[in-house]
Amino acid sequence: MPIEVLMPALSPTMTEGRLIRWFKAEGDAIESGTPLAEIETDKATMEVEAVDDGVLGRILVAAGTEHVAVNAPIALILEDGEGASALDGRPGAPDPKPDAPRPSAVSSPAAPVAAPSADEPDMGETRRITVREALRDAMAEEMRRDGDVFLMGEEVAQYQGAYKVSQGLLDEFGDRRVIDTPITEHGFAGLGVGAAFGGLRPVVEFMTFNFAMQAMDQIINSAAKTLYMSGGQMGCPIVFRGPNGAAARVAAQHSQCYASWYAHVPGLKVVSPWSGSDAKGLMKAAIRDPNPVLVLENELMYGQGFDVPVSEDYVIPIGLAKVERAGSDVTLTAFSRMVNVALEAAEKLAEQGISAEVVNLRSIRPLDTATLVASVRRTNRLVSVEEGWPFAGIGSELAALMMEHAFDWLDAPVTRVCAEDVPLPYAANLEALALPTADRVVEAARAVCYR
Amino acid sequence: MATSPGATRRGRRKAGEPTATPEQLIRYYEDMLLIRRFEEKAGQLYGMGLIGGFCHLYIGQEAVVVGATAAAEPQDTVVTSYRDHGQMLACGMDPRGVMAELTGRRGGYSKGKGGSMHMFSREAGFFGGHGIVGAQVPIGSGLAFAHRYKGDGGVTFTYFGDGAANQGQVYESFNMAALWKLPVIFIIENNKYGMGTSVERASATTELCRRGDAYGIPGEQVNGMNVLEVRDAAVHAAEQCRSGKGPFILEMKTYRYRGHSMSDPAKYRTKEEVSKIRAESDPIDLVRGMILDGGHLDDAAIKDIDKRVKGVVTEAASFAQDSPEPDPSELYTDVLVEA
Structure with missing residues (x-):
């Protein structure tokens, strides 16, 4: 069986990369440690080295290919004594597509988008x-x-x-x-x-x-x-x-x-x-x-x-939150990457008949209290999502602010979805348990909606 | 006490016997005396409860700042620790504004919101007045970075004490200043005690002028009780900085007569140690002697200067007591610059 050479992950966050060029051609003898190809990651350009001896049997991903997923086979190596017939039935490399448009990791929300604040700068082109x-x-x-x-x-x-x-x-x-x-x-x-x-x-x-x-x-x-x-x-x-x-x-x-x-x-x-x-x-x-x-x-x-x-005049005033998705049943607040989590949760909630509004805080200090209070006065519920720990976190501050400014409008306690109150573990399963997920947000939102 | 401050000199500069014109001597005398009398008055006002918090007096160290400032040009900048009243007066800041800051009044340089340890004057090129030991050293390096970036020929005089000389960020600053050839003079005011701990008890090596050796920064130990020796060393260091050769370290061997702060019981040294230095090495007595011995002024003229300085300090003290406390609305101002 030919040995598969896989697209390696060269950084903790790399999910895909570009295969810049091959140093070896099909039929070339290679030994362990030989640089095979050059790939570009999100951080750097690195060489992929062979970890086996043999002959480069087939290149599966052509030089110049963008967005090669980590762990995708990029080449096949024939072991000593293995003939080219071992490659029968394995496809070759397709032509690289020149910079095909990529789908965004977050689909544009199909849900209604709230009217932006008067201070929100025009996006233009x-x-x-x-x-x-x-x-x-x-x-x-x-x-x-x-x-x-x-x-x-x-x-x-x-x-x-x-x-x-x-x-x-x-x-x-x-x-x-x-x-x-x-x-x-x-x-x-x-x-x-x-x-x-x-x-x-x-x-x-x-x-x-x-x-x-x-x-x-x-x-x-x-x-x-x-x-x-x-x-x-x-x-x-x-x-x-x-x-x-x-x-x-x-x-x-x-x-x-x-x-x-x-x-x-x-x-x-x-x-x-x-x-x-x-x-x-x-x-x-x-x-x-x-x-x-x-x-x-x-x-x-x-x-x-x-x-x-594109405009060089596009400046967002500090202190302005943004309603990324309008909703009427519950307000989800988040910032940075947690907005992805909140939007994903809102999508799931919509399938369950709960209309969630997602507010992207953008500015933590000063905080856009007016936008948050206005949202909560409409939805009567707030779930705060953050990657930080719960104790004295941003969610704690939001809970206090809602007590001060929207107490009479709240139909449920303000709820926090945070990192678990532990140092972040390394093990993949424990790490996943420690950080907020869309499912945890959904659960919290359902709870405050008494569903 | 083993040696008197400034007894040794170590350095690469060939220094002759420093000289000064009669006018220079008289100016140094008056500038040092102003600091001395100002600090004595501050101590008095502290005792009366008019000055609160921490108050670190500069008495004994006057020759350091007056001598170093004699090497400064108008575009230069100064930054120091919380023992900062002397630097402010030497930079030409108004004694009334400094004293009113000590009393926490609206006529103070920080409108009463900074106090003894936190005063600034952009106009005078004085950038504080910093309360965290050693924090002013990277800041001074950054001011020097700005001089180099703007190409304005300025040098930053960055003062810190023997205690701060053991802080990590000092060495981070030395490295960057040497790496980027920043025009900064690191002036170590070695007054022998970091609060109550003697240099010998706090520093594995006590020749602080050599602390830049690892970064290739030249250093010189200077008798910090002699204003002329300080001035000559600072002139030399400033020339090095201005010519693009990078930073310079001056270790000023000096002494503070008062405690670390007003609440210092001073059990770490004897009264005899203090009085011996006062008697033998006082920087102001030294210059007064030069003026009288040289026949530049007679006793009566010296007394006139003393009287004039006393008047300035008395007026500053009155101003500092008469100036009203800050308006309560000031509580909320100056947190952020409104764009």
């Missing part, structure tokens, strides 16, 4: 790009617009970003404005704060917000509080950005959601984009804001495609 590209475009546009904006962080320049978010920026803006730092979060966060005091507008990337705990003192004591302590003199126009929350199978130290930590602090603004347009519009707003802004991204969202406004 859009283009389908990934969240990763939307973030990059936002930074590039703002760097073109303002020479004082610069990007610094670990691997942002020559490596093009640990998650490729800064791809191409070094080429365009040079090493004066796109700066690789040493691995020294506390130090470069503080250096960024000093540069902001000195009149620049730094964008500081943390490879993940999990590493930003090292820098917490500079973010809170220096960036957030100095304006107040200086009687308004020392504004700190700085953006701290990077992936937040759980990725995939990276376990407890690399998976925490910091939304409630930062949102606790007066003097900070905290946004957490879900869609590509959120990513672009909020990143641009963050860079233009005269205050320290935390942009909590999510690694699992980077590769997701959305229709994103």
Whole structure:
């Protein structure tokens, strides 16, 4: 039996990749360790090495093919003594399709969409790009617009970003404005704060917000509080950005959601984009804001495609939630990747005759209380979905706010769907049990609807 | 006490006997005296309950900031720790605004919302006044980064104490400053005690000027009780920074006469130690002696200066007591910059 060479997963979040080229042709002898092909993942370009000796019998995926799923067979290797007849009945590689449009992971909701808030910017012409590209475009546009904006962080320049978010920026803006730092979060966060005091507008990337705990003192004591302590003199126009929350199978130290930590602090603004347009519009707003802004991204969202406004003037005002799906029976709130979960839950609820409204918070601090209260006054129920832990989380805050502003409209207790109150486990089954799922949201929504 | 502060010098600069014009000596004298009298008054107001919280006095260390500031140019920036009143006065900030901040009044530099440890003046190039030990060191490196980015020829004078010299972020800053050749002078004010712990009890190596060795940052130990030696060392360091050679470390061997803060029982050192330094190494006495010995001023003229300085401080104290407390509405302002 020929040995199948499978498309490998080269990062925790890779689900597919591009097969750039083959180093070997059909009929070539290969031995274990020989580079067979080059593939491009969501983060990097890597070589696939043979793990068996033999002859490259058949190439199943042609060079140049996009979106090759992880674990799909890409080639067959004939073992010693095996003839070409062993390949009988196995198809060859089809021609690669040039950049066929890909279906989005989240189908556009068929449900009614609520009328947007008056402050919601017009999308105008859009283009389908990934969240990763939307973030990059936002930074590039703002760097073109303002020479004082610069990007610094670990691997942002020559490596093009640990998650490729800064791809191409070094080429365009040079090493004066796109700066690789040493691995020294506390130090470069503080250096960024000093540069902001000195009149620049730094964008500081943390490879993940999990590493930003090292820098917490500079973010809170220096960036957030100095304006107040200086009687308004020392504004700190700085953006701290990077992936937040759980990725995939990276376990407890690399998976925490910091939304409630930062949102606790007066003097900070905290946004957490879900869609590509959120990513672009909020990143641009963050860079233009005269205050320290935390942009909590999510690694699992980077590769997701959305229709994103082309306009360089597309800026989402910080503090504006968005009703992503209108409904009348229950309000589901979520931010970042959990909006996917809430939308999936809303779809399932619709099949069960429950009309769920999904509100994408987008901005955690300031929170768009008006939109949330208006929604709850219509649906009389709220289920908060977040990736963070329940205790003193964003859902706790929402529950308190509804008590204060919508008490008489509530027909059921505000309910939280959060990560379980444990450090995130590594094992796949335990990890799945720990994080919010659409089914848990459905269950919570049914409970508050007394169904 | 084994050695008096500033008894040793270690460095790569060939320094001759420092000299100064009579005008310079008189200015240094007056600037140092202003800090001394201001701090004495602050101590007094603290005792009267007019100043609250933490209050860290600069008495004894005046030559450091006055000497270093003599090397500064208008575009330069300054950042320091919470022992910051001396830096503010040396930067030319109004003593009335500084004292009114100490009393928490609306005439203070931070409108009464920052207090002794958190004062700023963009106009004077003074960027705080930071309350977390060592946090000002990356911030100072960032200010230097901004000087380099803008190409304005500015240098950042980043002050910190011997206690902060053991903080991790200091070394993260040294690395980046050396890597990117940032124009920053790291001025370590080694007053021998981090709060109540002597340098010997806190630091595995006590030659703090060598703390940049691992990063290739030149360092020099300076007699921080002699304003002229401080000035010459700072001029040299600033030239290095301005010429694009990157950061420089100056370890100022100095001494604080008062406690770490007002509530310091000072059981970690003897009264004799303090009085010996006051008697033998006082930075203000030294310059007064130079002025009198050189025949630049007579006793009467010195007394005139003393009187003038006292007047400035008295007026600052009155202003600080007469200025009203902040309006209650100020509670909610300055949390965010309104776009």
